[in-house]
Amino acid sequence: MSILEIKNIRKSFGKNEVLKGIDLSLEKGNVLVIIGSSGSGKTTLLRCLNFLEIPDGGSIAVNGETLIDTNDSSTLTDKQIRKNRLHFGLVFQQFNLFPQYTVKDNITLAPKLALKSEAAEIKKANGSSAARDYKAKRLHEIDKKADELLQQVGLSDKAESYPCELSGGQQQRVAIARALAMEPDILCFDEPTSALDPELVGEVLKVLKSLAESGKTMVVVTHEMRFAREVADRVVFMSEGVLTEDGTPDEVFDHPKNERTKQFLQSIF
Amino acid sequence: MSQFVEQLPVVLSALNEGFVQTLKLFIVTLLGALPLGLIISFGSMSKFKPLSSFVKTFVWIVRGSPLMIQLLIIFYMPGIVFHNPVFGGGEEGRFAAACVAFVINYSCYFSEIFRGGIKSIPYGQQEAGEVLGLTKSQIFFRIKLLQVIKHVVPPMSNEIITLVKDTSLARIIAMQEIIWAGEAFLKGSHGIAGQVWPLFFTAVYYLAFNGILTIAFGKLEKKLNYYRG
Numbered sequence: 494m495s496i497l498e499i500k501n502i503r504k505s506f507g508k509n510e511v512l513k514g515i516d517l518s519l520e521k522g523n524v525l526v527i528i529g530s531s532g533s534g535k536t537t538l539l540r541c542l543n544f545l546e547i548p549d550g551g552s553i554a555v556n557g558e559t560l561i562d563t564n565d566s567s568t569l570t571d572k573q574i575r576k577n578r579l580h581f582g583l584v585f586q587q588f589n590l591f592p593q594y595t596v597k598d599n600i601t602l603a604p605k606l607a608l609k610s611e612a613a614e615i616k617k618a619n620g621s622s623a624a625r626d627y628k629a630k631r632l633h634e635i636d637k638k639a640d641e642l643l644q645q646v647g648l649s650d651k652a653e654s655y656p657c658e659l660s661g662g663q664q665q666r667v668a669i670a671r672a673l674a675m676e677p678d679i680l681c682f683d684e685p686t687s688a689l690d691p692e693l694v695g696e697v698l699k700v701l702k703s704l705a706e707s708g709k710t711m712v713v714v715t716h717e718m719r720f721a722r723e724v725a726d727r728v729v730f731m732s733e734g735v736l737t738e739d740g741t742p743d744e745v746f747d748h749p750k751n752e753r754t755k756q757f758l759q760s761i762f
Numbered sequence: 763m764s765q766f767v768e769q770l771p772v773v774l775s776a777l778n779e780g781f782v783q784t785l786k787l788f789i790v791t792l793l794g795a796l797p798l799g800l801i802i803s804f805g806s807m808s809k810f811k812p813l814s815s816f817v818k819t820f821v822w823i824v825r826g827s828p829l830m831i832q833l834l835i836i837f838y839m840p841g842i843v844f845h846n847p848v849f850g851g852g853e854e855g856r857f858a859a860a861c862v863a864f865v866i867n868y869s870c871y872f873s874e875i876f877r878g879g880i881k882s883i884p885y886g887q888q889e890a891g892e893v894l895g896l897t898k899s900q901i902f903f904r905i906k907l908l909q910v911i912k913h914v915v916p917p918m919s920n921e922i923i924t925l926v927k928d929t930s931l932a933r934i935i936a937m938q939e940i941i942w943a944g945e946a947f948l949k950g951s952h953g954i955a956g957q958v959w960p961l962f963f964t965a966v967y968y969l970a971f972n973g974i975l976t977i978a979f980g981k982l983e984k985k986l987n988y989y990r991g
């Protein structure tokens with residue numbers, strides 16, 4: 494069974510139809526790279542996966558669980574949307590770290606807030622001492638996990654620094670650790686290196702590569718073709734809201750079938 | 763000179779009494795107008811058009827007309843127009859009316875400052891919180907609020923220093939604040955009459971108090987400078 498199954502996703506902004514029926518499925522542990530020219534809808538697709546936009550049509554399922562199906566007329570509640578979001582993580586082009594928190598607090602904020610509501614529910618069901626024990630145990634785990642993640646992205650020595658004290662590459666690595674802390678099934682990246690100085694791109698791509706090797710399922714929008722060729726299990730080409738090419742990196746880069754893909758590849762190489 | 767030395771303690775004790783009223787009005791206004799200003803700023807940013815238009819019009823009227831007139835309307839209108847003088851004629855009623863007028867007036871000013879502060883937070887902060895599964899209130903209180911506070915402290919401190927001086931407007935409804943207390947020595951009070959220096963001397967109180975506030979806000983600004991962004 495695929496970890497991700499997207500069927501016929503459509504999204505319009507006013508009269509502008511940005512996604513015109515996207516079908517996509519992804520196997521667990523695979524890295525999917527999305528390429529395509531500016532304005533083709535790549536960001537919008539990632540935003541739909543993370544429920545920052547609600548698709549007008551289509552369905553999204555993760556591990557066989559349908560998160561949204563527009564044929565089913567009921568609209569999603571805020572709570573459902575928040576639950577759906579937890580299947581995905583999103584790393585933004587502009588990092589969007591929380592400036593007032595240290596690196597470590599950036600990473601632990603969301604897990605700790607989630608723990609708060611978990612503990613409240615346990616308190617209701619099993620009393621306050623059970624909730625207290627659970628909370629203490631989980632706080633310890635969250636803390637340990639944050640240390641591991643910092644090590645994974647090579648920033649153990651920056652745990653107590655503030656985002657403003659870090660380079661762009663370091664900030665993006667913190668953003669990756671922050672997304673991983675919520676243990677998403679699928680981690681999405683929207684041009685994670687586009688806002689970086691060229692000499693800082695490598696350190697971020699290295700982290701992405703190590704995540705891929707560790708078996709993380711990822712969807713990456715990028716213009717880094719060398720990275721795509723090296724790390725992607727699959728590459729799709731997006732053009733004006735449809736996927737016009739889908740294959741292994743070798744197939745897409747060396748033997749593109751579609752005329753637009755050829756043009757796009759020529760324009761960037 | 764000896765007369766001045768004799769009068770000084772009498773004048774100071776009267777001025778102190780007036781300043782307590784000034785201070786009370788100041789504190790009540792802050793306690794009321796800060797939270798109310800935040801609520802009004804939410805109203806003015808509401809996506810529900812009728813609400814945001816209503817709130818914006820209200821803020822425009824309050825900010826566009828003199829606080830002195832607002833004080834007079836709030837204190838006298840219930841009695842004159844509705845024949846129901848809710849505030850009564852005593853010092854307590856005058857103080858209450860002043861509190862109502864000041865809270866309304868200053869919450870409108872504060873709401874504009876809050877609105878600017880909230881708008882200045884990049885939308886990416888909201889979305890970063892959303893994708894991590896945070897609720898709307900968590901995003902506001904845990905991510906945005908401190909950033910908003912950092913942005914609003916400088917304009918807010920200006921406004922609060924203006925408030926200190928504006929409290930003197932309550933004199934118009936004869937609330938017994940420090941200007942009223944100083945003025946009393948012109949006509950005669952505590953056995954002293956025809957003296958103008960107590961009225962001028964009230965300025966020392968305002969200066970001292972604003973000096974303290976300026977230092978405190980400077981410290982707060984410095985404290986919030988532990989991060990940039």
Ligand SMILES: Nc1ncnc2c1ncn2[C@@H]1O[C@H](COP(=O)(O)OP(=O)(O)OP(=O)(O)O)[C@@H](O)[C@H]1O
Pocket residue numbers: 506509511529530531532533534535536537538
């Ligand atoms: N919130 C929005 N409101 C209106 N139009 C939008 C919105 N978001 C995106 N669009 C439009 O949708 C289209 C696709 O945008 P999108 O950001 O998904 O493209 P993209 O493939 O990510 O491009 P790029 O490579 O430049 O990042 C564009 O025409 C854009 O103007």
Ligand SMILES: [Mg+2]
Pocket residue numbers: 535536537683
């Ligand atoms: Mg984009």
